[in-house]
Amino acid sequence: MVCCAWLFAVAIAALAAGFPGQAVSASGTPTLASARDLVTQGKLDDALRELDVLAAQKPEAPGVERLRGIVNYQENHLAEAEGDFTRAVQEDPSDLQSMQMRGIVLFRMNLPEKAIPILEKAHTSAPIANADPNYVLALCYIATGRYNDARHAFAAQYGFAPDSAAAWLFSARMLFRQELTAPAAGAARQALALDPHLPLAHRLLGEIALAKGDVPGALAELEQEIRVNPLDGETYNRMGDAYLRSGQPDRAQQALDRAVLLEPDASGPYILLGKTMLEQHDPVMATMYLQHAEAMDPSNPMTHMLLGRAFAESGRKDDAQREFQVVQKMQGATGAVSSQP
Numbered sequence: 528m529v530c531c532a533w534l535f536a537v538a539i540a541a542l543a544a545g546f547p548g549q550a551v552s553a554s555g556t557p558t559l560a561s562a563r564d565l566v567t568q569g570k571l572d573d574a575l576r577e578l579d580v581l582a583a584q585k586p587e588a589p590g591v592e593r594l595r596g597i598v599n600y601q602e603n604h605l606a607e608a609e610g611d612f613t614r615a616v617q618e619d620p621s622d623l624q625s626m627q628m629r630g631i632v633l634f635r636m637n638l639p640e641k642a643i644p645i646l647e648k649a650h651t652s653a654p655i656a657n658a659d660p661n662y663v664l665a666l667c668y669i670a671t672g673r674y675n676d677a678r679h680a681f682a683a684q685y686g687f688a689p690d691s692a693a694a695w696l697f698s699a700r701m702l703f704r705q706e707l708t709a710p711a712a713g714a715a716r717q718a719l720a721l722d723p724h725l726p727l728a729h730r731l732l733g734e735i736a737l738a739k740g741d742v743p744g745a746l747a748e749l750e751q752e753i754r755v756n757p758l759d760g761e762t763y764n765r766m767g768d769a770y771l772r773s774g775q776p777d778r779a780q781q782a783l784d785r786a787v788l789l790e791p792d793a794s795g796p797y798i799l800l801g802k803t804m805l806e807q808h809d810p811v812m813a814t815m816y817l818q819h820a821e822a823m824d825p826s827n828p829m830t831h832m833l834l835g836r837a838f839a840e841s842g843r844k845d846d847a848q849r850e851f852q853v854v855q856k857m858q859g860a861t862g863a864v865s866s867q868p
Contacts (some may be wrong), residue, residue, distance in 0.1 A: 557577035557578075557580045557581055558577075558581070559581060559588055559590050559591060559594065561577060562574045562577040562578050562581065562591075562594060563594060565577065566594065566597065566598055566601075571598050571601060571602055574594075574598050575595070575598055575599075575602075578591055578594060578595045578598065582595065587618070589618070589619065590615075592611045592612070592614040592615035592618060592625070593611070593612065593615040593622065593624070593625045593628075595607075595608075595611040596608045596609075596611030596612040596615060596625065596628060596629075596632075597628070599611055600628065600632060605632050605635055605636050606636070608628075608632050609629060609632045609633060609636065612625045612626070612628050612629035612632060613629060616629065623649045626645055626648065626649040627645075627646065627649045627660045629645055630642040630643075630645040630646035630649065630660065630663065630664070630667075631646075631660065631663050633645065634663050634666065634667055634670075639666070639667035639668075639670040639671050640667075640671060642663070642664075642667050643664065643667045643668070643671070646660055646663060646664040646667065647664065661680045661681070661683050661684040662680075662681075662684055664680045665677040665678075665680035665681045665684070665701065666701075666705075668680060669701065669702065669705055669707070674698065674702065674710055674714070677698060677701070677702075678690075678694050678695065678697075678698035678714070679694075681694065681697050681698055681701060682694035682697070685697065691721065692718045692719075692721035692722035692725050692728075693718075693725075695714050695715070695717045695718035695721065696714070696715060696718040696725060696727065696728050696731070698714045699711045699712070699713075699714035699715035699718060699728075699731055700731060702714060703731065703734065703735060703738075708735050708738060708739060711731070711735055712732060712735050715728050715731045715732050715735070716732070724755050725755075726752075726755060726756040726759070727752070727756065727759070728752075729748045729749065729751040729752035729755070729756075730748070730749060730752040730756070730759065730761065730762045730765065732748040733745045733746070733747075733748035733749040733752060733762075733765055733766075733769070734765060736748055737765065737768065737769060737772075742769050742772050742773045743773075745765070745769045746766065746769045746770070746773070749762055749765055749766045749769060750766075753766075758789060759789070760785075760786045760787075760788075760789030760790030760793065760796070761786070761790065761793075761795075763782045763783065763785040763786035763789065763796075764782075764783065764786040764790070764793070764795050764796045764799065766782040767779045767780070767782035767783035767786060767796065767799050767800075767803070768799055770782060771799060771802060771803055771806065776803050776806045776807050779799070779803045780800065780803050780807075783796045783799050783800045783803065784800075787800070792823070793823075794820040794823040794824040794827065794830070797816045797817070797819050797820035797823070798816075798817065798820045798827070798829060798830055798833065800813075800816040801813045801814075801816040801817035801820065801830075801833050801834075801837065802833055804816060804837075805833065805836055805837060805840070808840075810836075810837040810838075810840035810841045811841060813833070813836075813837040813840075814834065814837040814838065814841065817830055817833050817834045817837060818834070821834065826857075828853075828854050828857040828858065831850045831851075831853045831854045831857070832850070832851070832854045834846075834850045835847045835848075835850035835851040835854065838850060
């Protein structure tokens with residue numbers, strides 16, 4: 528599903544784009560400008576009250592419905608926001624930003640079929656600040672099984688030729704994010720058919736194989752990736768994971784050491800090195816790697832779970848209990864701990 532932080536940024540960008548309206552009244556009477564000021568201050572309920580007053584005026588001032596839509600969107604009142612943006616477009620058919628926002632809201636309401644024609648009509652306009660509605664349009668196409676159209680929308684967003692190897696690979700990556708492994712693998716293979724030396728294509732196929740539990744297939748793809756792209760740290764990280772799953776901790780350590788050298792600021796290789804050391808019955812080294820990973824990313828429950836194991840195997844029972852309690856709190860907040868670092 529589309530990143531909620533990105534969608535929130537869309538709303539903020541739309542607000543920053545500006546709304547027509549009069550200046551703040553010296554008498555304290557609500558105006559569009561005063562309501563907008565309240566929104567920028569985070570006083571959304573107060574802003575809505577002012578906007579309700581403005582909406583009751585005849586004729587209604589231009590921009591009121593769009594701003595109401597932005598506020599309701601930020602409040603996660605999606606049905607109300609969809610109505611607001613609909614009215615904004617009815618009042619001003621040239622209001623392409625409201626049209627874009629209506630399409631985004633419909634997508635978030637799990638109505639991609641309804642969002643598509645709206646976004647198709649609006650997507651040729653200038654994007655909302657730095658947020659491109661082509662992205663949401665492409666996700667709508669994916670949700671409705673229109674993978675070729677999704678590829679073309681992603682290509683338009685990034686300026687790729689629509690049927691290029693890069694467009695196919697980007698589409699494959701986005702399909703994989705939606706856990707559509709079969710079409711993702713097909714798209715990645717098409718990218719390689721167009722460009723056999725395309726970086727990151729074999730890595731993606733390796734990640735897909737790992738997700739399916741096909742460790743030998745993953746290793747074969749990752750080894751091919753290294754031949755064409757030998758300096759990608761994430762490839763070595765995935766290779767270390769695959770070797771670890773296949774019961775080859777020595778080879779896992781070698782791959783993960785290379786990942787750390789190439790990507791020293793990534794926590795994933797350190798987590799896997801900690802897990803590798805535990806497999807090799809070296810809890811002291813495991814603790815060193817895992818504490819480094821914890822300092823980089825203290826919110827990863829896998830790190831705390833493995834640290835608990837390392838402390839327990841070192842006889843540090845109190846430290847182990849503390850780490851397991853951290854994991855339990857995280858599980859209560861977010862659900863089960865992922866098996867991936």
